[in-house]
Amino acid sequence: MSSIFLYTVISLTALGLASALILFLVAQRFKVHEDPRISEVEEELPAANCGGCGFPGCRNFAEALVKSEDFEGLYCPVGGNETMNRIAELLGKVAVAQEPRVAVLRCNGTCEYRPRTNRYDGSQTCSIAAALYGGDKACEYGCLGYGDCVEVCKFDALHMDKETGLPVVTDENCTACGACVKECPRNLFELRKRNKKDRKIYVACMNVDKGGPARKSCSVACIGCFKCFNVCPWEAITMSNNLAFIDSEKCRLCRKCAPECPTNSIIETGFPPKKEKTEEEGTGQTTVVTDNNTEKDKND
Amino acid sequence: MFKAEAEVLKTFVKGGIHPPENKLSDKSAIRDLPLPKSVTIPLSQHLGSPSRPVVEAGESVKTGQLIAKSEGYVSSNIHSSVSGKIAKIDAFIDSSGYKRKAILINVEGDEWIEDIDRDKKLIKEFSLSSDEIIKKITESGIVGLGGATFPTHVKLNIPRGKKTEYLIINGVECEPYLTADHALMLENGEELLVGVSLLKKALKVKRALIGIENNKADAISHIRAIAKGYDGIDVYALRVKYPQGGEKQLIKALLNREVPSGGLPIDVGVVAFNVGTTLAVYEAVQKNKPLFERIVTLTGKSVKEPSNFRVRIGTPISMLIEEAGGLPDDAGKILYGGPMMGKALSDPSIPVTKGCSGITILPESESLRKKTEPCIRCSKCVSVCPMGLEPYLLMGLSQKNLYERLESDKVLDCIECGSCSFICPSNRPLLDYIRLGKTAVSKIIRPTK
Numbered sequence: 001m002s003s004i005f006l007y008t009v010i011s012l013t014a015l016g017l018a019s020a021l022i023l024f025l026v027a028q029r030f031k032v033h034e035d036p037r038i039s040e041v042e043e044e045l046p047a048a049n050c051g052g053c054g055f056p057g058c059r060n061f062a063e064a065l066v067k068s069e070d071f072e073g074l075y076c077p078v079g080g081n082e083t084m085n086r087i088a089e090l091l092g093k094v095a096v097a098q099e100p101r102v103a104v105l106r107c108n109g110t111c112e113y114r115p116r117t118n119r120y121d122g123s124q125t126c127s128i129a130a131a132l133y134g135g136d137k138a139c140e141y142g143c144l145g146y147g148d149c150v151e152v153c154k155f156d157a158l159h160m161d162k163e164t165g166l167p168v169v170t171d172e173n174c175t176a177c178g179a180c181v182k183e184c185p186r187n188l189f190e191l192r193k194r195n196k197k198d199r200k201i202y203v204a205c206m207n208v209d210k211g212g213p214a215r216k217s218c219s220v221a222c223i224g225c226f227k228c229f230n231v232c233p234w235e236a237i238t239m240s241n242n243l244a245f246i247d248s249e250k251c252r253l254c255r256k257c258a259p260e261c262p263t264n265s266i267i268e269t270g271f272p273p274k275k276e277k278t279e280e281e282g283t284g285q286t287t288v289v290t291d292n293n294t295e296k297d298k299n300d
Numbered sequence: 301m302f303k304a305e306a307e308v309l310k311t312f313v314k315g316g317i318h319p320p321e322n323k324l325s326d327k328s329a330i331r332d333l334p335l336p337k338s339v340t341i342p343l344s345q346h347l348g349s350p351s352r353p354v355v356e357a358g359e360s361v362k363t364g365q366l367i368a369k370s371e372g373y374v375s376s377n378i379h380s381s382v383s384g385k386i387a388k389i390d391a392f393i394d395s396s397g398y399k400r401k402a403i404l405i406n407v408e409g410d411e412w413i414e415d416i417d418r419d420k421k422l423i424k425e426f427s428l429s430s431d432e433i434i435k436k437i438t439e440s441g442i443v444g445l446g447g448a449t450f451p452t453h454v455k456l457n458i459p460r461g462k463k464t465e466y467l468i469i470n471g472v473e474c475e476p477y478l479t480a481d482h483a484l485m486l487e488n489g490e491e492l493l494v495g496v497s498l499l500k501k502a503l504k505v506k507r508a509l510i511g512i513e514n515n516k517a518d519a520i521s522h523i524r525a526i527a528k529g530y531d532g533i534d535v536y537a538l539r540v541k542y543p544q545g546g547e548k549q550l551i552k553a554l555l556n557r558e559v560p561s562g563g564l565p566i567d568v569g570v571v572a573f574n575v576g577t578t579l580a581v582y583e584a585v586q587k588n589k590p591l592f593e594r595i596v597t598l599t600g601k602s603v604k605e606p607s608n609f610r611v612r613i614g615t616p617i618s619m620l621i622e623e624a625g626g627l628p629d630d631a632g633k634i635l636y637g638g639p640m641m642g643k644a645l646s647d648p649s650i651p652v653t654k655g656c657s658g659i660t661i662l663p664e665s666e667s668l669r670k671k672t673e674p675c676i677r678c679s680k681c682v683s684v685c686p687m688g689l690e691p692y693l694l695m696g697l698s699q700k701n702l703y704e705r706l707e708s709d710k711v712l713d714c715i716e717c718g719s720c721s722f723i724c725p726s727n728r729p730l731l732d733y734i735r736l737g738k739t740a741v742s743k744i745i746r747p748t749k
Contacts, residue, residue, distance in 0.1 A: 117646065117647070118646040118647070121668050121669045122669065122729065122732060123672075123729040123732050123733075127736055128729070128732045128733070128736060131732075131735065131736055131739065132397055132643070132644075132732075133396070133397020133398065133646050134393065134397050134398050134399070134646065136646070140393075140397075140398055140399060209391070209399075
């Protein structure tokens with residue numbers, strides 16, 4: 001009896017060894033030579049696979065980084081300069097520093113300012129609504145409010161404000177990956193330079209209609225009146241298609257333009273409230289002002 | 301092979317549905333709609349590039365005068381539908397749901413250009429050559445009036461190497477509610493048949509087939525009686541099934557030929573035109589009248605007088621509604637077109653364009669969408685798709701942005717008939733997503749703009 005065990009063990013062991021040898025030889029023969037640095041670089045990346053760098057995933061980006069000579073055009077917006085510097089050190093190259101950016105919604109057409117003109121009962125997604133018509137509110141350039149952007153945001157930086165019907169960007173979570181910019185069928189998102197204390201000044205409107213029709217469709221629409229353009233000392237404001245645009249690279253946050261705007265379409269956030277005599281003491285005391293409050297104050 | 305006497309009703313094979321017909325206005329004679337105070341004539345009423353305006357604000361125009369020129373090969377001329385002064389050329393909301401360029405004309409009187417023969421007398425004889433007919437059609441700005449608005453002259457210029465055997469005239473009108481083509485066949489049958497002869501001459505074909513669905517028995521017998529006086533024109537009664545009015549379905553029904561995927565009817569030797577287009581061809585060639593009015597059905601269950609109107613292009617839809625007894629109290633949606641392929645409008649001031657065959661007003665109880673439920677894999681959408689596609693699959697692919705697979709699963713073959721959304725027991729927005737995927741795929745294949 002014991003001989004059967006013995007033969008079995010010996011034959012199976014021999015078979016196993018032979019297979020192992022074949023597998024070893026095959027593995028040697030067809031070995032894929034991969035730069036070990038790719039895995040190292042990948043380790044350093046945030047592993048969000050968000051596509052913000054323009055590559056399908058972090059590994060593809062790591063490959064591109066290893067192959068690249070001077071990191072030209074390669075940047076991980078999620079990891080930022082810190083990650084890029086670490087990788088550069090690892091690869092013995094120099095990273096191209098970029099200003100950190102943040103997404104902003106260029107529409108302030110809340111229910112209050114932009115009247116509802118019809119009722120939409122189709123699929124509750126922006127892409128389908130935009131393919132069908134100009135939307136259920138008066139302005140055909142503004143936010144549709146079905147939250148396709150919230151859906152694509154991988155960093156929990158966007159949520160819909162039920163009251164205003166507009167998405168809100170949570171600045172500390174936003175990595176400027178640009179997913180919302182690509183998704184929005186109205187092209188309302190813009191990546192802007194991130195300033196100290198998340199201060200922002202931007203034109204929250206994309207309506208390219210002439211002043212009259214624009215104002216009619218939304219009371220906080222940019223009417224292209226050139227007032228902000230004329231007052232800006234830094235040449236940061238450009239006008240085109242009846243619309244003002246503030247270049248976040250040139251803007252020095254001097255806050256001269258916002259009070260000039262006759263329709264309050266220029267939004268400033270993150271600033272302490274201006275000391276004005278007309279203002280009540282209660283509001284004047286608040287030092288940190290949330291985004292919503294500033295907007296409301298301005299529009300009062 | 302094709303005998304008019306053989307009364308076996310033809311139809312297409314794949315898929316198809318039987319929505320309630322509701323042809324409420326089929327007994328209504330065509331009425332001329334009174335002239336509006338002003339018309340808004342969009343510059344993009346046809347497939348292809350928008351036309352270029354050749355008039356300026358402040359200028360006076362006459363009815364029938366050219367106001368915008370065709371821009372490129374696939375484009376079309378546009379003529380003024382009224383006489384009056386051009387108020388402005390600006391962006392106005394049109395049936396696309398967006399503001400697009402249009403010409404606003406304030407109406408003053410009704411003075412037609414002298415070339416147009418306004419006599420109602422039928423002119424049967426013509427001595428023009430094929431090229432001359434096509435030239436007149438091109439100049440008159442005729443586009444497919446069935447709804448696709450493809451410029452007619454492009455269809456008439458047969459590419460080299462292709463042979464045309466049959467001309468098909470589409471009098472199917474399979475869309476529920478709409479009766480514009482039906483009314484046209486009853487009232488303008490004589491003119492229609494002359495139009496068919498003109499198109500036959502233009503295409504140099506010997507045979508023309510007119511397909512009419514069997515629910516229009518009066519039109520079939522009427523057209524058949526007139527067609528007896530013409531050589532090579534046969535009228536076929538077709539079994540009622542939606543979407544038989546689709547070009548490819550009609551060709552399959554009449555000739556049992558299948559247009560290959562991605563191909564055109566000319567690939568199987570056929571060119572097809574709607575009856576409205578054919579009448580416009582008659583008017584353009586025999587009466588020198590460019591395309592500036594069309595027949596529009598205004599219908600709906602709670603509409604006081606569902607009617608067929610002869611409407612000048614650019615007339616606001618609100619005027620048609622007034623003329624048919626006003627907007628019913630229970631109106632939920634105003635559809636531009638019929639209930640299957642029509643599109644809900646956001647504004648009743650939107651003008652009638654060349655492609656508008658009807659306006660359907662649905663009561664609120666019928667118009668609202670039902671709650672979307674998960675797909676239960678019943679495959680009803682697959683069995684009704686007249687193009688043999690898998691709508692449930694295409695919708696999923698479109699939601700996931702898998703464009704390559706959408707393309708290989710023939711999303712571009714979709715004719716957007718809406719049969720899948722109609723039949724779906726879970727009320728899934730199949731067509732909405734398929735259309736989205738189709739647009740995205742065709743943009744990738746042919747990047748324009």
